[in-house]
Amino acid sequence: MSIFKLPDLGEGLQEAEIVEWHIKEGDEIKADQALLSVETAKAIVEVPSPQSGRIEKLFVDVGDIPHVGDPLVEFSEAGAPAVEEKPTDKGTVVGEMESGKGVIKEAAASVGKGGPGGGTGIKATPAVRALAHRMNVDLSVVTPSGPNGVVTAEDVQRVSKILQEAGPLEPLRGVRRAMSHVMTRSHAEVADVTICEDADIQAWNNGSDATQRLIRAIGIGCKVEPSLNAWYDSHAMGRRVREQVDLAIAVDTKDGLFVPVLRNITERSPEDLREALNRVKADVQARTIPPEEMRGYTFTLSNYGSMGGRYANPIVVPPTVAILGAGRTRDAVMAVNGQPAVRRIMPLSLTIDHRAVTGGEATRFLMAVITDLEKPD
Numbered sequence: 463m464s465i466f467k468l469p470d471l472g473e474g475l476q477e478a479e480i481v482e483w484h485i486k487e488g489d490e491i492k493a494d495q496a497l498l499s500v501e502t503a504k505a506i507v508e509v510p511s512p513q514s515g516r517i518e519k520l521f522v523d524v525g526d527i528p529h530v531g532d533p534l535v536e537f538s539e540a541g542a543p544a545v546e547e548k549p550t551d552k553g554t555v556v557g558e559m560e561s562g563k564g565v566i567k568e569a570a571a572s573v574g575k576g577g578p579g580g581g582t583g584i585k586a587t588p589a590v591r592a593l594a595h596r597m598n599v600d601l602s603v604v605t606p607s608g609p610n611g612v613v614t615a616e617d618v619q620r621v622s623k624i625l626q627e628a629g630p631l632e633p634l635r636g637v638r639r640a641m642s643h644v645m646t647r648s649h650a651e652v653a654d655v656t657i658c659e660d661a662d663i664q665a666w667n668n669g670s671d672a673t674q675r676l677i678r679a680i681g682i683g684c685k686v687e688p689s690l691n692a693w694y695d696s697h698a699m700g701r702r703v704r705e706q707v708d709l710a711i712a713v714d715t716k717d718g719l720f721v722p723v724l725r726n727i728t729e730r731s732p733e734d735l736r737e738a739l740n741r742v743k744a745d746v747q748a749r750t751i752p753p754e755e756m757r758g759y760t761f762t763l764s765n766y767g768s769m770g771g772r773y774a775n776p777i778v779v780p781p782t783v784a785i786l787g788a789g790r791t792r793d794a795v796m797a798v799n800g801q802p803a804v805r806r807i808m809p810l811s812l813t814i815d816h817r818a819v820t821g822g823e824a825t826r827f828l829m830a831v832i833t834d835l836e837k838p839d
Contacts, residue, residue, distance in 0.1 A: 465521075465533045466512055471500075477529045479635055480522050481506055489517045497535065501636045507753060513537060527635070586613040597622040637718030648777050651696055653816040657824055658773045661808045661835040663791065670839050672808070673711075673739065673765055674732050676788055679834040680763060681707050681728040687827035691760045693781035694818040701783070701818045710759035710782075711739065713746050714769070720746045723759045767791060772809040783818040786831065787811040808835065 471478060478500035485491055485498075497511040515537035522528050584601045585608075586594070593615055594601050604621050606613040625631075634642050648654075666675070684691040684707045692703045707728050710721045722742035724735060745751035764776050767790040776787040789809035796805045810832065814824045 463518065464513070464515075464537045466497075466535050466537065468500075468528045468530050468532050468534055469509070470530050471507070477527050478507075479527045479639070480524050482524060483520060484508075485517050487517050487520055491515065491517060506749060509534075525635075527633075527639075584613060585611055590615055590618060594618045599625065637715075637720065641718055644779055645777060648779055651780055652778045654775070654778055654813050655816045655821070655824070656775045656811055656813045657821075657828055658809065658811050659828055659832060660794075661810055661832045662796065662805050663808050663835055664805045665836060665838040666806070667839045671732075671736065672768075672788070672791070673763075674736060675835055675839075676763055676765065676786070677709060677724070677727055677735055678732070679831040680709060680761060680786060682834045683827040683831040684761060685728070686830035687823045689819055689823045690784040690814065690827045692783050692818060693760065694783050694815055695781065696817070704760045707761060708759045710756075710762040711742075712762065712764040712766075713743055714766075715746060717749075720751070720756065721759070721762065722746055722751055722755055723757070761785070763788070767808070774811045776811055776813045778813050778815045780815075783815040784824070784827070785813050786828075787813070 468478060481499040481501050483498045484496045491497065491511045492514045493512065494510045496508045499506055499508050501507075517535060518538050519536040521533040521535065528534065584604075585606065586601055590613055591601065594604070594613075597618060599618050599622050601613060601618075604613050604617050607617050608614040633639075663670075663675075688703050688705070689701075691705075691707050692701045694701045706726050709724045709727045711724065713720045713722060722745070724730075724738055724742070727735060730738075742751060742755060745755070760782060762776075762779065762782060762785040764774070764785060764787040766774060767788050770790050772789040772792070774787045774789065776785040778785050787810070789811065791806060791808045793804050794807045795802050796807070797803075798805065810828065812824060812828045812831075
């Protein structure tokens with residue numbers, strides 16, 4: 463017998479959602495044959511079998527979210543009869559336990575950190591903590607009513623009733639779960655600063671490809687200020703400035719946000735980039751895009767203006783250090799040669815990780831982008 467556990471899937475991922483089992487208990491399987499499909503890092507990945515043998519037991523079901531190291535499947539050798547193992551109790555205490563006659567008074571103990579400022583912990587007795595566990599109530603959301611800020615059983619029961627009335631919790635899965643992890647890491651780690659400015663695109667022809675122009679402008683901006691096309695290592699407190707610009711483009715779908723990558727954008731023709739962009743978008747919509755096509759990018763573009771909104775605070779995802787957001791284009795009255803004129807305007811929002819990028823570098827990058835965007839097609 464051998465047990466196969468969820469392997470390390472790379473990219474620092476610690477969990478995966480089970481999408482589909484390709485086998486069932488009792489099946490024979492060969493090494494490297496598809497064992498199951500999991501969703502992680504915004505892609506569905508097939509996990510191959512590490513060995514040949516018979517499937518004795520599946521430890522998780524479709525929809526479960528095991529962590530790295532959790533058991534997935536138990537194998538027996540191919541053709542060997544199943545051997546029933548007697549369970550062993552490793553959690554019992556050996557010897558006799560004497561019952562006491564004394565009365566133990568529980569004292570409230572601090573658990574975790576409470577309140578926006580951290581500070582003192584959540585005070586609750588072991589019995590109240592056990593009650594909260596049984597009723598699936600997070601003590602951090604409970605307002606204590608007991609003396610000295612102690613959470614009481616009535617507090618837990620009150621919150622449990624409120625949560626029941628609010629309806630069942632909907633766990634985040636797949637793409638949205640991955641996004642939650644990424645955003646939490648970004649919020650905890652990145653020292654973000656956002657700079658906003660407008661580009662006058664009046665010189666564009668009707669029907670100009672805005673995404674194409676933005677891609678070209680970002681490539682030029684990275685040549686002017688290479689420090690924005692970089693990876694930052696927070697542990698070593700160092701950066702790796704990259705020469706090749708691998709641009710991630712945020713794509714919104716009903717399942718969540720995907721970020722496919724266009725490689726080496728400064729060395730490709732507009733026609734090649736448009737073809738590649740159409741292909742990755744189609745792969746995203748069909749959920750067939752491979753994980754490697756969403757990794758290793760050096761800069762990010764969020765063209766949220768196609769849906770609406772002028773300015774934003776785009777989120778930098780480590781280890782990258784910059785992201786450019788393009789808002790909805792609009793007509794605006796501007797001073798041109800000292801006279802009011804109606805011009806076509808594209809609002810831009812550039813967020814940087816201020817640990818690795820200075821304000822001067824960010825501003826020079828943004829002005830280089832705007833200078834290119836304001837040129838005729």
